[in-house]
Amino acid sequence: MSLLALALLAGWATSNTAQIAKGREVYETACILCHGKDGAGNPEWESEIRPVSFADCGTTAEPSALWKSVVVNGGPKHGLADVMPAFGEAFPPDELDAVVAYLRTFCKTADRYPPGDLNFRRLLATGKAFPEAEAVLKTKIVPDEGETEMEFVYENRLGPRFQYELEFPVRPAATNEGYGAGLGDVVVSGKYVLAFNPARLRILSGGLEAALPTGSEKKELGSGTTVFVPFLAFGQGIGSTVFQTKLSVELPANTSKASRTFKYSVGYSLPPIGLARTGYIAALELTGSYNRQNRSHEQTAVIGVSKALNKLGHVIASVGMGIPLRPSEGPKPKEFRAYLLWDFGDGPFWTGW
Amino acid sequence: MATAAGAPMVQAQGSGKITGRILFKGVPPEPMKIRMAADPRCQQANPNGAERRQIDGKNGGLTNVIVSIKTKVKGTFPPLTTPVVLDQSGCMYTPAVIGLMVGQPLKMRNSDETLHNIHPRPVVNEGFNVGQPRKGMETEKKFDKPETFFPVSCDVHPWMRSYIAVFDHPFFTTTKEDGSFEIPNVPPGEYEIEAQHPTLKIMTGKVVVKAGAAGVVDITYTLK
Structure with a gap:
């Protein structure tokens, strides 16, 4: 030295x-x-x-x-x-x-323990690096296709750096094209904080997701095979703004049922209006996927805003809109996204209002 | 300059005044012993211990009573600008009762070498909770609505307690040790007056005030 x-x-x-x-x-x-x-x-x-x-x-x-x-x-x-x-x-x-x-x-x-200063506000499309103890209800609605997707996410911490997660995707009603309602492919995942630097407001996590074939193939609710998804998630505070990104690769166990796909998303959160913990935060995101097999590359821009619903700031809602920029098959309609999260690590849902 | 809680600086309204005494009959309860062992600095300030008298006074008179005119008095009364001081000294609040006008500053002062907090719990007004960790700290707050007695306490030293009443006029005062009081500058008229004590019910009395003269009224509490 x-x-x-x-x-x-x-x-x-x-x-x-x-x-x-x-x-x-x-x-x-x-x-x-x-x-x-x-x-x-x-x-x-x-x-x-x-x-x-x-x-x-x-x-x-x-x-x-x-x-x-x-x-x-x-x-x-x-x-x-x-x-x-x-x-x-x-x-x-x-x-x-x-x-x-x-x-x-x-x-x-x-x-x-990664300190809470690195616990950046969740975005609509980009996964976060900080390990959480949260329950999240997410939805994506495509009005022109009469399609609504819902997802219940449960995340919990184990020890200083590890988080496990369960995702239950649901289609609550049949689509305009006749695909029925039901449960999609349930996802089980683990995430570990690989590195963090509080002084530089930086955090990097890595993990592995496994999407289990619980959804019906016929209803287009599932892929019919287990898909493993290794990923990296990164967050960087820049003054009062935040940059977050997540990179992942979908690796199906049976490549005849699903193809390998590289996925990415990047998000930039603007400075909060009001307190960082409870105020409004607007964000811009770009999410995309590249399918090597058929060389298709899709991109969607997402504009969203989030706000804590209570004084404690552990119940947060976000709404936004996805605009397909680079559809692989003809023009795609706009989509609406939203989430409601409860950070149960901070206390019961009803406290702090 | 701050004024004592019982001596609001009433602007000239009238030439009369209301005087009298608030009295009590019966045997007052024994004083409550206060244990200050939890905070050595409070114990040092009270080496012989401390006590609180719920019913206090001399010669049958009751002190720590806020006496005020209940009848609507004609006229507009801008807030008194002189702050009333609530001092935290020897781990006790001084004074025990405070009368304030709407918009009049309440100056809270920590005269102790220990942490105090001032936590009023009004029902009509907006409450607050101010921490004063160091000796000499002062904070001013105001209340914007009239309200009868509400407690103010220190969560750190639960025995510290005072009571605040807020008025939309300046015609109020606090009884002296012998229960006597004087409300100056009262316009001529017939008035109902009200007595508020921290642990006793509100009592009322009637009095007639003539120009340049004192209307006299006594109110007697009977202790059970």
């Missing part, structure tokens, strides 16, 4: 240690009486109040901006308990940064 690198590392360590020390001082001044010495939410006095436990590593999934806003604006502003006071301008920005850095130390393995 070069002398310069050592010096930079030493400088970082000193400033980090100083920040943690300052954060501890703020914590002991303003937080310890309610949140307790160990940050586990055990007040130092006889009380029925049980504040959030910072020792619970699940809290690493919350972005620092949210924690700072709770300190400044109080709990009710974010749908949290009204006993959490608003400290207003009691702490300058460096002390707010310091106390949040100190709060992060109560989770003893916090450095293994």
